Amino acid sequence: MTQSHAIPLPPPEERRRLREAGALTQAQVAARVGVTRETVCAWESGRTTPRGRRREAYVRLLDSLAEKAEKAEKAVLQDPSAEPAVTGHQGAADGAVPAAGPGGEDPEPSHEPPPERPLTPAQAFDALYAFCAPALVRQTYLLTGRRELARESVERAFQLAWQRWPEVARDRDPASWVRAAAYDCALSPWHRFRPRYRHPEPPPSEASDRALMAVLLTLPPPQRRALLLFDGVGLGLPETAAETEASTPATANRLLHARAAVAAHLPALSDPAELHDRLAELASTERLRAAKPTDVRDGSERRARFWTRAAIAFTVALIGTTALTLRTAPTRYEPPVPPGATVLGVPPRVAPGPLSEAEVKLRAKLRSEAHNGPQRLAPQPG
Structure with a gap:
């Protein structure tokens, strides 16, 4: 590994x-x-660097391409007539005359291609979906061990992306x-409360795939995510x-613990290279297909309309409740009883x-006073 790096x-x-x-x-x-x-896109953008045997194969391929490019340049320098044909606007700029076509006829004049039109938001979204969704479904399956949950999670993620497309673009x-x-x-921990996800799904058919999936599912979610x-x-x-919103030392610690457990x-x-190959093989064995991009965009728009209407209905209900309270509330202060x-x-x-x-005496007293009370004063004529 040290020599390959x-x-x-x-x-x-x-x-x-x-x-x-x-x-x-x-x-x-x-493929080569x-x-x-x-992975190749990440290598060319500089986000990642190949390791192990992949690095050696990639370096050999680049060396062969560089040798071919040098040979082509030497051939052009030795025989200028072997220079590749140029486009119409390049030839006009260099003063070159296009060669005659078959039979000595002049070739048709080449025109400058019209400028490419920018992609619409829907076209750009469909291109991103076609590029990422198939592989992302397989990766999410390794993360959860559930096929339906993997498809649902990827579809939900792209629905959020379409709702926030100006930010994502x-x-x-x-x-x-x-x-x-x-x-x-x-x-998300809330999936455990859903009835459809309380029971495990059928494991992979191969025994080696089942063993690897079982080990992955025993890892804590942060370690499993870092390893994947x-x-x-x-x-x-x-x-x-x-991407995991953690510090670099914490991520390295999670990765080491996950590798040790595997x-x-x-x-x-x-060997990390063998683990990478086995993860790729396990993901490719499952025939997981993502939904169509048009269905994802339509579902995102329906979801946005639903929540918009729900928010409007809740606001109207809140306004009505407030108006009813103001109508029936007292307008002056009433002291309590x-x-x-x-x-x-x-x-x-x-x-x-x-x-x-004592109660018997009090009862007798009350009864006697009720019939034989004190004499009342009666007015007499004068």
Whole structure:
């Protein structure tokens, strides 16, 4: 591993220039090196750096492309007539005359191609979805072990991206924005309360795949996410820390613990390069398909309309409740009823039962005064 990392690599801009000079696409380079197209894109943008055997294969490919480019340049210098044809506007600028066509006829005049029209928001979204969604569904499956939840999380992430498309379109890495949203949705703890996700899904058919998936699901979600981003997707340690919203030392610690746990259960995967290959194989064995981009955009718009109408209905209900309260509330101050005062001389009420001697005397006194009260003064004529 130390020797492979010591192999020098050209700068990211030179990597892309050599690939374009060799007339290769990112998919073709990925097929030759044995990685995904997203990994090659990350290598050419400088976000990640290849490691291990992938680095050696990538360096050999770049060296072969550089040799071919040098041979082509030498051939052009030795035989100027072998210079490749130029476009119409380049030939006019250099004063070159296009060669005659077959049979000596003059070729048709080449016109400058019209300027490319900028993509509409829907077209740009569909391009991002077609580029990221298939691989993101497989990555989310490794993160959760549930196929339906993986598709649902990716669809929800792209719905959020479409709702916030002005922000996502200006982001320096829209794919990373959508991936972080999908991972957050997939690892939400609220899924455990949903009836459809209370029971586990059928495991993979291969025994090795089942063992690796079982080990991944035993890891804590932060460690599982860091392992998938670093060893599965191929991000660097700073990019993994930024996407998981953690510090670089904390992310490195999570990655080391996750690798140690995987190596303890599966010693054959102690090499990070082997672990990367096995993660890619496990993700590719599941035939997971993402929804169509038009369905995702339509679902996002329906969801936005629903919540907008719900917010409007709640606001109207709140305004109506406030108006009703103002209409029925009193307009003047009404003092509260004062509490009752104790009347002296009246015995408290007691429970049924025999009377005491004092109560018997009091009852006799009250009865006697009711019939034989004091004499009343009556007016007499004068």
